[in-house]
Amino acid sequence: MPLTTTIGYVAGTLTTVSFLPQLIKTWRCKSAKEISWVMLLAFALGVTLWLVYGIFLGSAPIIVANTATLALVVLILVLKVYYSFHGKPEN
Amino acid sequence: MLPPHSLLLFIAATLAGALNSVAGGGGFIAFPALLFAGTPPINANATNTIALWPGTMASVGAYRSELADSRTWRMMLPLFLVTVAGSLAGARLLLRTPQMTFMRQVPWLLLGATLLFTFGGRVTRWVRQRAGQRVHASRLAVVGVAALQLLVSIYIGYFGAGAGILMLALFAVMGMENIHTMNAFKTVLASCANGVAMITFIVAKAVVWPQAVLMIAGAIVGGYGGAWYAQKLDQKVVRYLVIAIGAGMSAYFFWSR
Numbered sequence: 001m002p003l004t005t006t007i008g009y010v011a012g013t014l015t016t017v018s019f020l021p022q023l024i025k026t027w028r029c030k031s032a033k034e035i036s037w038v039m040l041l042a043f044a045l046g047v048t049l050w051l052v053y054g055i056f057l058g059s060a061p062i063i064v065a066n067t068a069t070l071a072l073v074v075l076i077l078v079l080k081v082y083y084s085f086h087g088k089p090e091n
Numbered sequence: 092m093l094p095p096h097s098l099l100l101f102i103a104a105t106l107a108g109a110l111n112s113v114a115g116g117g118g119f120i121a122f123p124a125l126l127f128a129g130t131p132p133i134n135a136n137a138t139n140t141i142a143l144w145p146g147t148m149a150s151v152g153a154y155r156s157e158l159a160d161s162r163t164w165r166m167m168l169p170l171f172l173v174t175v176a177g178s179l180a181g182a183r184l185l186l187r188t189p190q191m192t193f194m195r196q197v198p199w200l201l202l203g204a205t206l207l208f209t210f211g212g213r214v215t216r217w218v219r220q221r222a223g224q225r226v227h228a229s230r231l232a233v234v235g236v237a238a239l240q241l242l243v244s245i246y247i248g249y250f251g252a253g254a255g256i257l258m259l260a261l262f263a264v265m266g267m268e269n270i271h272t273m274n275a276f277k278t279v280l281a282s283c284a285n286g287v288a289m290i291t292f293i294v295a296k297a298v299v300w301p302q303a304v305l306m307i308a309g310a311i312v313g314g315y316g317g318a319w320y321a322q323k324l325d326q327k328v329v330r331y332l333v334i335a336i337g338a339g340m341s342a343y344f345f346w347s348r
Contacts, residue, residue, distance in 0.1 A: 037231040058192040084232035085266040
């Protein structure tokens with residue numbers, strides 16, 4: 001694999017994995033109040049546009065990393081929407 | 092189009108139409124059949140959207156009574172607006188995607204859709220069962236829902252298999268409770284998104300018409316047949332069949348890369 005592509009995959013893995021602790025914390029605390037709506041929505045839009053950019057370029061590292069990041073951000077967004085509409089779930 | 096290809100496409104569209112009228116997932120058969128018949132992947136996807144659209148429209152009619160409540164329509168209005176924008180964007184994105192790049196995504200897209208089919212219903216049921224007291228959501232939460240629907244509709248314009256399940260999950264997250272109303276609005280939103288994608292594909296001349304016409308006919312025949320047998324068939328068996336076909340197709344396209 002060329003060095004450029006390797007750097008792309010390492011970069012993508014790190015930026016994607018960085019969202020995992022937030023997702024776990026939101027899930028455990030059953031609250032997403034501390035996450036800003038504007039930040040989350042802007043970030044989701046930004047990652048979507050990165051994905052579109054990657055598809056236009058046909059760049060695998062950009063497509064793979066941003067698909068995975070988008071999946072994690074969407075899960076956090078889903079939890080935040082869920083807690084906004086339902087309050088805390090019953091256990 | 093060679094005669095064996097015509098036969099393959101007609102049979103595939105008939106089966107797809109039948110599956111769509113019972114459990115969904117017709118795209119798992121119709122789209123690969125177009126690829127097997129030698130259609131380039133982006134044109135295959137565009138043609139598949141058109142072939143299966145009349146079937147979705149027909150099921151909108153079946154939900155007339157569920158769609159009578161004007162309050163639900165008001166609640167859904169923002170979702171319709173983002174659905175039109177999203178599916179247009181998704182379809183245009185597909186048209187701008189290099190054929191090779193899309194072909195490399197095909198096994199992953201099929202795998203993702205198969206997973207949605209396998210686990211999506213369970214997630215929706217889980218959300219509905221655990222739902223706490225419904226609270227009045229802020230405007231930003233509504234924007235959040237619209238953003239999620241925007242992503243779903245971009246996906247519908249781009250590929251779309253399994254998107255109905257995503258919408259049901261989204262409605263459950265929003266706190267909708269009546270499963271029939273949820274299904275009705277899912278069908279209307281999906282028809283709307285696929286309709287916008289279809290027009291985009293037609294305008295861009297991405298549709299291969301002889302194949303499309305043949306498949307529309309097959310899907311209508313299959314749709315009627317499917318609806319006839321739907322009451323006699325075990326839904327669970329059909330669902331397992333769809334999952335098996337989806338998994339088989341994903342495995343095939345991973346293997347043949």
